[in-house]
Amino acid sequence: MSELITQLNWRYATKKFNPSKIVPTDAIERILEAIRLTATSSDLQPFEIFVVTNAEIREKIKAIGWNQEQITDCSHLIVFAAWDDITADRVNMVFNLTNQVRGQTSDDWENYRQQLLGIVAQRSQEENYQSAARQAYIGLGTALIAAAFERVDSTPMEGFDPVALDDILGLKAKHLRSVVILPLGYRADEGDWLVDLKKVRRARENFVTDIK
Amino acid sequence: MSELITQLNWRYATKKFNPSKIVPTDAIERILEAIRLTATSSDLQPFEIFVVTNAEIREKIKAIGWNQEQITDCSHLIVFAAWDDITADRVNMVFNLTNQVRGQTSDDWENYRQQLLGIVAQRSQEENYQSAARQAYIGLGTALIAAAFERVDSTPMEGFDPVALDDILGLKAKHLRSVVILPLGYRADEGDWLVDLKKVRRARENFVTDIK
Numbered sequence: 001m002s003e004l005i006t007q008l009n010w011r012y013a014t015k016k017f018n019p020s021k022i023v024p025t026d027a028i029e030r031i032l033e034a035i036r037l038t039a040t041s042s043d044l045q046p047f048e049i050f051v052v053t054n055a056e057i058r059e060k061i062k063a064i065g066w067n068q069e070q071i072t073d074c075s076h077l078i079v080f081a082a083w084d085d086i087t088a089d090r091v092n093m094v095f096n097l098t099n100q101v102r103g104q105t106s107d108d109w110e111n112y113r114q115q116l117l118g119i120v121a122q123r124s125q126e127e128n129y130q131s132a133a134r135q136a137y138i139g140l141g142t143a144l145i146a147a148a149f150e151r152v153d154s155t156p157m158e159g160f161d162p163v164a165l166d167d168i169l170g171l172k173a174k175h176l177r178s179v180v181i182l183p184l185g186y187r188a189d190e191g192d193w194l195v196d197l198k199k200v201r202r203a204r205e206n207f208v209t210d211i212k
Numbered sequence: 213m214s215e216l217i218t219q220l221n222w223r224y225a226t227k228k229f230n231p232s233k234i235v236p237t238d239a240i241e242r243i244l245e246a247i248r249l250t251a252t253s254s255d256l257q258p259f260e261i262f263v264v265t266n267a268e269i270r271e272k273i274k275a276i277g278w279n280q281e282q283i284t285d286c287s288h289l290i291v292f293a294a295w296d297d298i299t300a301d302r303v304n305m306v307f308n309l310t311n312q313v314r315g316q317t318s319d320d321w322e323n324y325r326q327q328l329l330g331i332v333a334q335r336s337q338e339e340n341y342q343s344a345a346r347q348a349y350i351g352l353g354t355a356l357i358a359a360a361f362e363r364v365d366s367t368p369m370e371g372f373d374p375v376a377l378d379d380i381l382g383l384k385a386k387h388l389r390s391v392v393i394l395p396l397g398y399r400a401d402e403g404d405w406l407v408d409l410k411k412v413r414r415a416r417e418n419f420v421t422d423i424k
Contacts, residue, residue: 005246094414137352144250202257
């Protein structure tokens with residue numbers, strides 16, 4: 001069994017955090033760095049991360065998040081917010097950054113920029129947003145693993161009102177839409193109904209098909 | 213720097229595979245196991261994995277995949293296919309499996325089943341599919357990391373005709389829709405334009421916002 005599989009088996013969706021245990025800054029920064037390094041389609045990274053530690057704001061988020069206590073009891077609340085559209089400006093920002101970092105460009109690369117600009121222009125704003133939201137979930141996959149490697153507990157959550165969360169964080173003005181949130185922290189010593197229950201996954205034969 | 217960050221820095225979207233280098237079965241199985249263990253919303257795992265090694269089928273997929281050579285040059289082609297709907301039968305399958313594995317149920321758990329059945333029944337089939345597709349991207353995030361830990365190269369790809377791929381693999385009859393594909397294998401010794409170029413990501417200050 002690999003170290004990664006050990007970490008995936010260790011983690012679970014924490015139902016009760018210990019509110020007095022704070023995740024050290026260096027661990028948080030490593031988790032954020034892992035998310036930042038995550039692959040996305042055409043390297044667009046079409047989402048942003050908000051790290052909410054402010055208690056008052058977390059109370060507001062809890063109120064529009066099914067009153068789930070992890071939102072206020074956790075150490076750091078991570079919000080994944082996707083681009084509300086993939087605009088030409090945003091695509092050009094990424095391609096220009098790439099040229100700047102690599103100190104070069106090429107005809108193939110510039111042709112690909114034009115091709116991508118054409119694709120996103122043809123799609124509706126909603127289609128571009130949905131595409132961006134999917135990329136944020138790649139980052140979520142990374143974040144869950146990164147937290148486990150730090151022995152930090154986490155709870156991926158879709159159970160909140162995204163429009164209300166956008167209002168609380170002022171995301172609309174930034175042309176972002178919240179898609180998923182991830183409390184990070186440390187499990188409470190007691191009161192977590194899930195911690196001792198078996199992880200349940202479909203067996204390989206009901207999940208994987210080999211086409212030989 | 214953590215081991216995970218080292219792996220994320222090592223990986224890149226491989227542009228040219230060595231077609232004669234095959235990934236060992238035990239490495240493939242560890243990657244699949246990592247995907248299988250991935251967290252998903254309500255533990256539904258609303259997607260399936262297809263591992264295509266058949267050469268003839270991969271030629272067909274290449275033809276509807278922008279003729280990208282990685283599809284046929286790689287060792288194993290992974291296809292992520294999401295549920296085309298989140299039906300009551302599928303939700304019940306998961307909850308029944310959970311009760312069976314844990315040898316117990318509870319009023320809270322059965323209430324949550326009814327709540328979830330209500331949510332998915334209220335959404336359109338397309339909304340349920342979009343939700344399922346997002347979950348598949350969490351699995352993609354895991355797969356990219358799992359491959360890197362095995363020192364297996366990979367190339368996440370959305371550039372294909374999903375309806376045509378569904379036809380090739382007979383996914384419609386299984387009520388699945390292809391969302392993303394992932395060639396796995398080993399980079400070629402030469403001919404990969406990306407391998408020596410710097411990885412480009414936005415700086416932390418353009419990606420993360422701290423709300424204290």
